[in-house]
Amino acid sequence: MRKLLPLIGAHAHGGGRSALTCRFRCGDACFQEVPNTSDNAYAGDVIAGVLSRRSTLRAAAVVTVASAAGGSLVLGGAQEAQAHPGGRPGHGSAPKADGARGLRFAPVAPNTADQVTVPSGYGQNVVIRWGEPILRGAPAFDAENQTAAAQAKQFGYNNDFLSLLPLRGERDRQVLVANHEYTDEILMFRGYDAENPTREQVEVAWAAHGLSVVVVQEEHRTGRLTAVSRHHLNRRLHTTSAFELTGPAAGSALVRTSADPAGRTVLGTLNNCAGGTTPWGTTLHGEENFNQYFAHGSSATDKRYGIGAGATERKWERFDKRFDVAQEPNEPHRFGWVVELDPYDPESTPRKRTALGRFKHEAAQPRLTEDGRPVVYMGDDERFDYFYKFVSSKRMMKGDSRRARAHNLTLLDEGTLYVAKLTGDSPAAEIDGTGKLPNDGEFDGSGTWIPLATAGPDGAVSHVPGMTAEEVFVFTRIAGDKAGATKMDRPEDVEPSPRTGRVYVALTNNTNRGKGTNPGADEANPRNLNKHGQILELAEHWDDPASDGFAWRLFLVAGDPNDPATYFAGYPKEKVSPISCPDNVAFDPHGNLWISTDGNQLGSHDGLFGVAVHGDRRGELKQFLTVPKGAETCGPLIQDRRVLVAVQHPGEIDGASVEKPASTWPDGPGKIVRPSVVSVWRADGRDIGV
Template sequence: MANPTAGGRLLPLLSTPHKGGRSALTCQFRCGNACAHDVANTTGNTYFGDVVKEALSRRGVLRAGALGALVAGAGIAGAAPALADQPAAKSAGKGHGGGDLRFTPVAPNTDDALTIPKGYRSSVVVRWGDPVLPDAPAFDFEDQSAEAQAKQFGYNCDYVTLLPMGRDRALLWVNHEYTDESLMFRDYTGGAEATEEQIQIALAAHGGSVVEIERAGHTGEWKLVTEGRRRYNRRITAQTPMAFSGPAAGSDLLRTAADPKGRKPVGMLNNCSGGTTPWGTVLTAEENIDQYFVNGDKVPAAQKPYIDRYTITTGTPEDNRRFDRVEERFDLAKHPNEANRFGWVVEIDPFDPDSTPVKRTALGRFKHEAANTTLARDGRVVVYMGDDSRFEYIYKFVSKDRYRHGNDRHNRSLLDEGTLYVAKFTGDSPDSELDGSGKLPSDGEFDGSGEWIPLVSGNRSYVDGMSADEVLVYTRVAADKVGATKMDRPEDIERNPVTGGVYVALTNNTNRTPAQVNEANPRPSNKHGHVLEIVERRDDAGSKTFAWSIPLVCGDPKDAATYFAGFDKSKVSPISCPDNLTFDKDGNLWISTDGNELGSNDGLFVMPVRGKDRGHLRQFLTVPVGAETCGPLVTSDQRSVFVAVQHPGETDGASPDKPSSHWPDGDQPRPSVAVVWHGQGRKIGA
């Protein structure tokens, strides 16, 4: 396979081999070719299979009725943060918990289009370069500037959430995860040779955007507000002043020459997914931050093991963006603590464009995919988080104090004090029944039980040999020490607003060997991924124990190793590499994919999780060539579906002179947020 070129020159960025359904461009710019590197987690912690024989004696208590009668406990879902203020949702035994989906599924394809079911319509809401601030210039691909980009919609859009401002108007928050300079600029040959202006543009294209949108008439279409003051519109970038809060704020591990008190970080990077709080703020999660730094091998010797655990770049490789050429802080030989200032969950108030974004240290530091909130039975705030790397962990934060409806001042402090947990899973079937073929064990399910192991609570560490701020800054190391369970790239984690089940997207892990096959990872070389359900004990998000099961093992339904919750596999759509999740108001699970290994474009799928259609997975849309499906978001009235179409045209051999996608406007590909609705105003999927 030939490497892509720019302006006739070989791109040094793409000489490293890559794996999976992603292109070399995506592997390089999105995560720094993580799959080509050694697995960062080299600890001897148990895999699921290693603990199968340790089945908890209370398994029957944990599972009895748990998967059939659940309480939502006031979770967050779709585009309605206000759901957190409502009484507990009906149990699955009383509500229908999903189903009532009647659209004709979209067939797998490789078209350069947003392909949707018959009877539906779509449009682009906002695209890379569209003006965000009122004085922003119109986008000009051939004449970009950092000053303009700081006022325009950023690059690769990921997490989206909607914050209502009445029935027909809302604020749209969008993450800008990463930049692909080889598609943004002509003749780009790597960070070492990039112009300083190009580097500054890339810094400005990271972060996030707040834009006002409005409904088009009485339809499910939404459009960008382009006239008037647009007082809430805002761009947040890699250069926006921020603040640390929580137990690690001010720690020696966060102090730098520019910030000797360790309380004022600058900017956010690689923001993947996120969440929305019950009080109407946005949580945006920093993920693959390791690739932005140089000279990780030149930090003090005592810090080197921690740098390695986070796969921080060593030396000054030619495939690095070389942000250090314009901002010295990205050179760890000079500023070794700067990397510790990234990898956090950031809280942003979209209704206050003058507010300072806050990095909440109590939630820990790792490669966050998302940070989704719900309420425990007693009103404490719970945040579910996954560390998106091979053999990494699943986390949960539970606040010390309770949420108070309408008490904004009180609620803004809830994420600064509480307990951070990491998950340990136990299977319940003998090894002899797990042969990697996908055949269910004798009890009819891939399932088991688990516990949440405490890591830190305020200034109290539960990890031997580590202080509280060390646990929070080096959370991966702390989780290693307490024996957390290694997972297959835990990505988005969402709680079903109807049933209360917590669903985890495990995207893939081709490094899993046959010896590591077990009940919760039922096949080796897991290139298609699976979805796991957690049911908290007593249906309480604040519980310390849970039951788990796997309702979906992804891949080609013709493959015996796939599983669709027992549904007839001749009637389901093929799916590969689940990434982001969401639920509609009826409790149906929506799944977006990233890196489809089945030869089709990525897409958005929906699956009922209860009732007669449980497991009946159908494809709702596909995204254009080279793109990943992000978001997604189903509005609370179920009349609109938002998807972020990330990195269209990011394929091997693509460049501005040879684009492989022309979506959405027929010229250069531009990452964009799109909306889909039914042409006759019907509920999505009905």
């Protein structure tokens, strides 16, 4: 029997996120007043009048069946099919190893090494670094002579979400799409004065945000990838690029500004965190902590979205009035959306899809109903905020014709936006805030999707009393408050399994739960002062993603497996890796869930973990890699022959600067620290984990 992996005895830099991360990543969100001060119910309470009689009966039926089955979620037989054998022809049989198929590797022990640490028998390479040229005319990166003009043609900073798409007609090439969430000016510029940034520094930061499209070349015998500079599909989109507002809020008085009186063209995309890849070949990008870029907020809606009354950390408002809410009160309303990008058309204008609502979008991952309508799941990354879904009223058109592509680029403009309400099935007395399992052995229950607004070809209709449809889409958080949605522990990435249809929600942490007047523990968020987070598993009624009800349970309650307040789907805890602060989630070709972490509270560096979600190894969690000092693991993407991760903000440790780096990754001593994308593969050329 394998022993529990060792824990690190002392934190490398105090444990969890550094103060530097809090400053530049989210504007010290965790040290501000909780934006959600509504008194709406939370999991365990039932609000009268929300559920229709049909929904109530359906929820009761699912819970009854689930209870009879010992608390298990109920899915159809086809959904429980075993994973396909996978593998890649021509490599022979994989060596025997312990673990579920796709997870047969020796787990990486928790550590604080200043490197990307991977399992024995695996290789790695840096695919692309911040500042590498990707457009024609781009100069080589020069850390000491950065310019906005150069950065606009170079790979952006702090890579997060990653997507790889096929590239027809070009052998062993794919299209890599990356988000660039935010900038660490103190780690970018020598001699940076945070109180007095220069215009050039600000404009470099503007250009370092946004999105990158880069063609990559695969080495045929391994999983190594290298960037193809100056390919015709390569693209950079940043804070001054044009984006189109589409859907029910486009043109609304709420999104008009002096520079855009029509309310339809936005300059830039900000704080793009995770995202999604659509079945029709586009990518989705969530605008998350956009609030931190705007100064001098004053309204109640500004406060609900975390926009402060003072100056911002980066002082952008000194150089462009649109970042000063006192001068442009509607400019913040043009951020906080899901952006859709067509990576195959370098001349296209990306679209901000207002039908998907405005909040701190961590991600947006679609699946299709049986009749071909997209359903998009989304989390709002804030303490005590909500998770959502959008159900399109239009069907995807198959094929790659010009007509099909044009039609599919309208799918996310019409449909209904919902927010989730969860109810636990255990007595309140059994949820004591310690993480102790209730008597039925699981944290589980039922839920409903509460409709907020519906957008159609002839206009939009609000389902929230006292709010217009435009207000619902622009002030979605307030609509969720009024609807009585469940206050969650920072719902970040939300990912449906392509095999089973079950939806997995990463709830990163919430150290404010149960503190002061804040809500205490409930069955979906069962620990007060929750510093390690959990993964929620959700099954739609009748396996229909358009359903208005669901069953749910906690698949994983994170932390040190020696802690009784942890849970790994019932798998023996002495056989799993310790994990803290789940952030992004993704699936591999075998149906296993992979989890990246952000802010590990166990003393080790953040990492990437794989966990089986079906079969007799369900809940077996193994660490695949760790990232360097101060870094976060982002953008996990697992293919047959490679794993891709975005190593974000390496060296982001209190007291660090260009002059005093806390990390020497990726290029060694004497070189500036650079966020980068890393590819990991098996040295013998076989598939990952088989």
